[in-house]
Amino acid sequence: MAINIRKMNKSDLETFKKWLYKPHVAKWYHEPESWIEEAEKSDSEFNWISHCIVEIKGKPIGFCQYYACEDSDEDWGGYTKLGGTYSIDYMIGETEFLSKGYGKEIVRKLEEKIKYHDDAKRIVVQPEKENKASRGVLLSSGYLLDDEKDIFVKVI
Numbered sequence: 836m837a838i839n840i841r842k843m844n845k846s847d848l849e850t851f852k853k854w855l856y857k858p859h860v861a862k863w864y865h866e867p868e869s870w871i872e873e874a875e876k877s878d879s880e881f882n883w884i885s886h887c888i889v890e891i892k893g894k895p896i897g898f899c900q901y902y903a904c905e906d907s908d909e910d911w912g913g914y915t916k917l918g919g920t921y922s923i924d925y926m927i928g929e930t931e932f933l934s935k936g937y938g939k940e941i942v943r944k945l946e947e948k949i950k951y952h953d954d955a956k957r958i959v960v961q962p963e964k965e966n967k968a969s970r971g972v973l974l975s976s977g978y979l980l981d982d983e984k985d986i987f988v989k990v991i
Contacts, residue, residue: 838937840899840944843886848874850895851888854928863966864926883907885948889927889941896932899925901945903952904959911959912984919956921949925969938972946976950991960987 843851851874854860855867864870873881883906889897901923904915914920925941927933949955960978962969964985974980978987 837891838896838940838944839890840887840941840948841890843874843877843888843898847888847895850928851898854898854926857928857930859930859933860926860928863963863969889925889937891932891937894929896929896937897925897927897941899923899941899945901949901958903954911961912981912986914957914959914986914988917956919954921952921955921958923949923958923960934968938968939976942972942976946989946991955991958989958991961985962987 848871852867852871855864855870861867873884874886877884877886884900884902886900887898888895889899901921904911904920904922905918907922909915911920911922923942923945925938925945927937946958949958960973962973970987973987976989978989980987
C-alpha cells in the first residue's frame, strides 16, 4: 500500500502531540516539547525545516521532516561544511502500521523530495544505537554507516 507525504498543517498538531507521547515513539523522540515547538513555529522560526505528515489513504499514520544541514546549528560530524547535506527524521505514530515496511517507504519518499533541491548531494541520519528498527531501515535503503561518527550517509 502506497504512502503519501504532505506538508504538516496546524490541524495536525494534536495528532502529532499524541504520537510523541506514545511509548514506541517517546523512547526515541526525547524532549517532546522541543519537537512540538518546532512544529508550532514551522511558519516562522523553524521554516527551514519541512515538517510533513505520512498518510495512507488519507489517514495520518506518522510524521517526517527534512532540512538542509547548513540551515541548522548541527555540524553532523563535518558533513554540514561539505555542502549539499540534508538530514531526515521519521516516525510511525500509529502502532498498527509498525513493522510493515512503511519506514523504508517514508525514507524513499523523503529522498525523492530532497533530490528536487539543486544543491542536494547527500543525506545524513543519526538514530540512536539502540534503535535497531531505524538503523535497519537505513541500511536496507542503501545508507552506509560512518562508524567513526556513528552517522548513516547516503549519496544521492
